[in-house]
Amino acid sequence: MHDIGLLLLATVMGTPLAWEGQQDGRFVHNIVPSTGHETEQTGAGSTVLLSPHTEDAFHPGRAHLLMLGCMRNHDNIATTAASIRKVRLTDEDIAVLTRPALPILPDDAYADAQGYADGAPPPVPALYACDEGLTLRFDPAYTPLENADEGYRAAYGRLAAELARVSVAVSLAPGEVLVVDNDLVVHGRVPFVPRYDGTTGGSSAPPSASPGGAPAPRRKPASTATDRPPSKRTPPEHPPTDRRDPP
Numbered sequence: 244m245h246d247i248g249l250l251l252l253a254t255v256m257g258t259p260l261a262w263e264g265q266q267d268g269r270f271v272h273n274i275v276p277s278t279g280h281e282t283e284q285t286g287a288g289s290t291v292l293l294s295p296h297t298e299d300a301f302h303p304g305r306a307h308l309l310m311l312g313c314m315r316n317h318d319n320i321a322t323t324a325a326s327i328r329k330v331r332l333t334d335e336d337i338a339v340l341t342r343p344a345l346p347i348l349p350d351d352a353y354a355d356a357q358g359y360a361d362g363a364p365p366p367v368p369a370l371y372a373c374d375e376g377l378t379l380r381f382d383p384a385y386t387p388l389e390n391a392d393e394g395y396r397a398a399y400g401r402l403a404a405e406l407a408r409v410s411v412a413v414s415l416a417p418g419e420v421l422v423v424d425n426d427l428v429v430h431g432r433v434p435f436v437p438r439y440d441g442t443t444g445g446s447s448a449p450p451s452a453s454p455g456g457a458p459a460p461r462r463k464p465a466s467t468a469t470d471r472p473p474s475k476r477t478p479p480e481h482p483p484t485d486r487r488d489p490p
């Protein structure tokens with residue numbers, strides 16, 4: 244019933260999408276700590292900080308909105324959220340970070356996608372300036388920063404530090420839903436000790452949804468001609484009408 248409620252809510256806010264390689268293509272994913280995956284940078288992890296990231300940052304068709312629904316949270320474990328619109332960066336750093344310098348690789352939850360693409364994933368910009376302001380595409384755990392020059396790494400580090408500075412902690416109660424604007428806000432999770440008795444975590448997350456109603460259309464960070472999906476996606480019943488990538 245919880246999943247149906249989340250999916251209905253997502254349908255009100257946009258067009259839900261699912262991923263063929265994620266949890267059998269289900270629109271609503273169960274996010275629970277998993278034995279043996281404690282230190283992974285995925286929803287199955289627990290004992291390490293889940294680094295702030297854009298959901299599905301590697302994919303040009305990622306969702307505009309992400310919904311996190313809480314089922315259990317006995318230990319008040321917090322989700323973190325940080326908006327690019329609150330950070331302070333110099334014009335020089337923004338100029339560096341809006342250039343496509345590095346690829347973002349599929350995370351460990353996309354085992355199939357990691358071997359799907361024919362060639363190397365293309366470099367993409369971390370920041371993109373649209374009419375409303377900056378948007379971001381940020382996933383440091385899956386960005387090969389060691390391949391960038393020192394100037395880029397320094398600018399990327401300052402962006403990460405600023406996101407940490409403006410980060411807020413959101414501790415959800417059962418039944419509450421957090422809606423994240425995936426173009427503006429990176430989300431993460433503080434470390435916790437899993438109980439593995441069915442009472443820890445248990446957040447059921449998200450049909451990713453693209454806004455079809457209230458939120459204003461927004462451009463994503465630029466995709467390049469070679470920025471093709473490395474993973475197959477279950478097509479939505481009704482194609483979104485407001486998803487526009489820059490030319």
Ligand SMILES: [Fe+2]
Nearest residue numbers: 296297298430
């Ligand atoms: Fe996430």
